[in-house]
Amino acid sequence: MYSVLICDDSLVARKQVAKCLPEEWEVAVHFAKHGQEAITALREGKGQLLLLDLNMPVMDGYQVLEAIQEQKLPTKVIVISGDIQPEAHQRVKRLGALEFIEKPVKPAALETLLQQHRILESDGEEDKPELANLDPEIRDIYQEITNIAMGQAGDHLARILNVFVKLPIPNVNLIEASELHMMLQDIEDKDTVSGICQGFVGPGICGEALFILSDSSFNDVAKILNISEEVDDQMQLELLMDAANILIGTCLNGLASQLDMHFSQGHPEVLGQHRNITELININKTRWRRTLAIELSYGLEGYQVHCDLVLLVTEESMETMNNKLSHLLED
Amino acid sequence: MTDEALNDLTEFHWMMDMLQTVDVGLVVLNREFQINLWNGFMESHSGLLPSQVRGKSLFTLFPEVNESWFRNKARPVFELKNRAFIIWEQRPYLLKFPNYRPITGTEDFMYQNITLSPLISTTGKVDNICMMIYDVTDVAVGKKVLESAQVTLSELNEKVAERKRLA
Numbered sequence: 492m493y494s495v496l497i498c499d500d501s502l503v504a505r506k507q508v509a510k511c512l513p514e515e516w517e518v519a520v521h522f523a524k525h526g527q528e529a530i531t532a533l534r535e536g537k538g539q540l541l542l543l544d545l546n547m548p549v550m551d552g553y554q555v556l557e558a559i560q561e562q563k564l565p566t567k568v569i570v571i572s573g574d575i576q577p578e579a580h581q582r583v584k585r586l587g588a589l590e591f592i593e594k595p596v597k598p599a600a601l602e603t604l605l606q607q608h609r610i611l612e613s614d615g616e617e618d619k620p621e622l623a624n625l626d627p628e629i630r631d632i633y634q635e636i637t638n639i640a641m642g643q644a645g646d647h648l649a650r651i652l653n654v655f656v657k658l659p660i661p662n663v664n665l666i667e668a669s670e671l672h673m674m675l676q677d678i679e680d681k682d683t684v685s686g687i688c689q690g691f692v693g694p695g696i697c698g699e700a701l702f703i704l705s706d707s708s709f710n711d712v713a714k715i716l717n718i719s720e721e722v723d724d725q726m727q728l729e730l731l732m733d734a735a736n737i738l739i740g741t742c743l744n745g746l747a748s749q750l751d752m753h754f755s756q757g758h759p760e761v762l763g764q765h766r767n768i769t770e771l772i773n774i775n776k777t778r779w780r781r782t783l784a785i786e787l788s789y790g791l792e793g794y795q796v797h798c799d800l801v802l803l804v805t806e807e808s809m810e811t812m813n814n815k816l817s818h819l820l821e822d
Numbered sequence: 823m824t825d826e827a828l829n830d831l832t833e834f835h836w837m838m839d840m841l842q843t844v845d846v847g848l849v850v851l852n853r854e855f856q857i858n859l860w861n862g863f864m865e866s867h868s869g870l871l872p873s874q875v876r877g878k879s880l881f882t883l884f885p886e887v888n889e890s891w892f893r894n895k896a897r898p899v900f901e902l903k904n905r906a907f908i909i910w911e912q913r914p915y916l917l918k919f920p921n922y923r924p925i926t927g928t929e930d931f932m933y934q935n936i937t938l939s940p941l942i943s944t945t946g947k948v949d950n951i952c953m954m955i956y957d958v959t960d961v962a963v964g965k966k967v968l969e970s971a972q973v974t975l976s977e978l979n980e981k982v983a984e985r986k987r988l989a
Contacts, residue, residue, distance in 0.1 A: 647902045689907070716894070728912055733895070740904035758935045758956070759907050 493610075494519045496538030498529040498555070499571070500547040504594070508542055508571060511598040516611060526550025526558075533564045540610055543588070545572040545579065556586035567610060571596055625665050625783075632819050633812075637661035637785050637802075640745025647741045652715050655792040662786040671782065671803070685727065686762035687735040691743055693754040695811030698782075698804035700743065701762075702735040704797075711794040728761065735759060738789070738800050746802075750815045781806055847955030850941065853900060855880045855893075858950060867919040867932065884917050892916075899938045899951045908936040910962050916955065933962035 495518045499505045505522050512518065521537040523529035525547045532538055541559075545552035552570060559566060570583045573594040580591045590604050605611045638661060645656040686703045704712070712730045713722050720726060739756070747754045785802040804812070841848060842862040850859035856879050860872040870883070881889045898904045908916065910933040917934070921927040935956040940948040 647898075647904070651898055651901055725912075732907065732909065732912055736906045737898050737902070737904060740898070740906070741902060744904065756905060756907070756937075758937075758958075759909055761909070761911055 492517060492519050493539055494521060494537050495540045495542065496521045496523060496529060496532050496566075497542045498523040498526065498547070498552075499544040500525055501544075504544065504571075508596055511596045511601050513598070513602050513605065513611065516605075526552065526555040529555055530558050530562075530564075533559070533566055534562075538566050540605075541566045541568045543568055543570050545570060545574050545583070553582065553586065556583060556588060560587050567608065569601075569604060625663070629809075629813060630663050632816050633663045633783070633785065634661050635819070636746060636749045636816065637663070637742075637787070639749060640742050641787065643745040644738065644741035648737060651737070652791075654715055654794065657790040657792055659787045659789055662784075664784050664786070665781050665806075666784045667781050671784070685731050687731055687739075687759045688762055689735070689739055689759040690757040691754040692757075693747065693750070693752045696750070696752070696754075696804065696808040698802060698808060700739045701799075701801040701803065702731075702739055703799045703801070704731055704734060708794075708796040708798065711791075711796050715791070715794065715796070731761075732759065734798065738798070742787070742800060742802070750812065752815070783809055845957070847953075849880075849953040849955070850950050851880060851896075851953060852950050855896075857883070863955070867922065868917065886918055887916060896938055896951060899940050900948050903940045903942065903948055905940070906938040908938075910935055910958050914962070921959075927959070928963055929959055932957050933959045 493516075495512065497505050497508050497520065499508065509520055509522075512520070519537075521532055523532050527550045529538070529541065529543070530550070533541065541555075543552050543555060550558075552572065556568065556570075558564075559568065568588045569590045569592060570588045571592045571594060572579065575593050583591055589608055592600060592604065602611070638658075641658050641661065645658050648654070648656050684703050684705050686701060688702070689700045691698055691700060706727075709722050709727050709730055712734055713720075713726070716730065716733055718726070718730070722730070736759075743754050743756065783804040783806065785804070787800045787802075789798050789800065790796065844861070845863060847863040847867070848859065848861040849857060849864055852858060856877050857875045858877075860870070860875050864875075865871060875883055880892075881887055895906050895908060899906050915931055915934045916936050919932040919934075921929055921931060935958045937954040937956070939952045939954065941950040941952050943949045
């Protein structure tokens with residue numbers, strides 16, 4: 492459940508603020524009498540949202556904001572204070588507070604702010620501990636079916652390329668849009684990697700495969716694929732596509748056969764080359780919050796080839812997948 | 823003929839009709855890259871009748887296709903039962919089909935995305951593959967226009983910056 496920490500030295504003020512929280516909002520409310528108590532509570536994970544007074548004994552609101560920044564405590568702060576000087580306003584924002592509300596708090600004003608910052612929608616699901624809460628059993632199953640798919644893919648690759656594939660251990664996680672954004676930003680910033688994305692869809696399941704190849708790998712990929720021509724930009728794209736086709740295809744085939752379904756694959760898109768990655772993600776940001784990510788890092792023995800394959804599956808698809816895989820959960 | 827058999831036959835007929843009229847090129851190739859199926863899209867854009875291409879090699883009919891390159895692309899499809907994709911950014915086209923929109927078409931030829939998909943026979947082997955050709959001319963033109971607009975914009979930005987520096 493989403494947790495809210497109300498920090499004020501006055502009991503009346505604490506009660507008043509608590510009453511102003513939207514009624515239908517299911518939250519765990521905690522209280523702190525001064526800054527020191529607030530910091531202790533935050534460290535214990537009580538307070539994804541902190542409603543903070545400024546003038547308090549022991550440790551005032553400014554000091555709390557500083558401490559939050561220094562200790563990188565994961566919380567969103569809305570300052571509630573009677574101090575209405577513009578300078579106070581600016582100072583708390585500089586110290587990382589989202590908003591400043593004057594006392595006494597009005598429920599409507601607070602609700603508007605909570606909506607503006609999308610705090611109401613979060614329902615606590617964005618809560619880190621909850622996020623990591625991908626059922627260990629389910630995670631195990633996903634990891635296992637990916638392992639099997641990888642085994643098949645590795646065998647395929649070894650046969651067609653005559654190389655030994657170091658099979659990766661799949662990393663299965665639920666990730667947030669922002670995390671994916673960071674990952675993609677990394678591709679965009681570094682000119683040293685290239686990427687391809689490709690959508691796939693089966694009954695009740697849809698997702699995207701992301702293939703990322705480090706540029707230093709191109710020469711060796713060319714060697715493996717028996718290409719003698721010079722590796723220029725055009726050739727790099729060819730190699731990227733060939734490698735992506737084989738890896739994405741074999742992995743999806745392996746997964747599909749275990750799920751007893753068939754995936755359609757869309758046309759691949761080159762990332763970064765023709766589309767700004769940031770734009771690509773920004774547009775979609777509102778449509779999804781979290782996604783299941785299966786990350787695979789490949790290496791080929793004896794070659795300088797590093798590539799990553801990330802399968803992103805929508806949260807809704809997990810239901811279908813869990814149903815299909817329920818036989819693995821039994822006994 | 824029983825009703826059921828008649829129904830099956832009607833459905834089969836519809837199916838064939840759809841394959842024939844769908845706005846995607848469909849070609850079935852065997853391991854020697856000889857053509858086994860050639861749908862209406864292919865017929866219209868190439869001007870070649872199915873009877874003219876059946877059993878003939880893709881490479882003899884279309885010398886513009888780089889044989890070793892195409893064989894390389896098709897290899898994982900035959901051997902791994904894997905789908906292969908070729909996008910217009912790699913090669914604008916596989917088969918050079920002229921622009922068919924004389925008024926609003928701006929390009930001389932059709933940009934193509936290609937999908938090669940395995941056709942698994944009753945024995946579980948891949949003896950034939952299906953090649954799907956998508957017309958992506960509008961997409962390609964759109965992206966090219968966008969890119970040139972971006973270049974113009976960044977040039978303008980540079981000019982403005984230059985002027986500010988001088989002023």
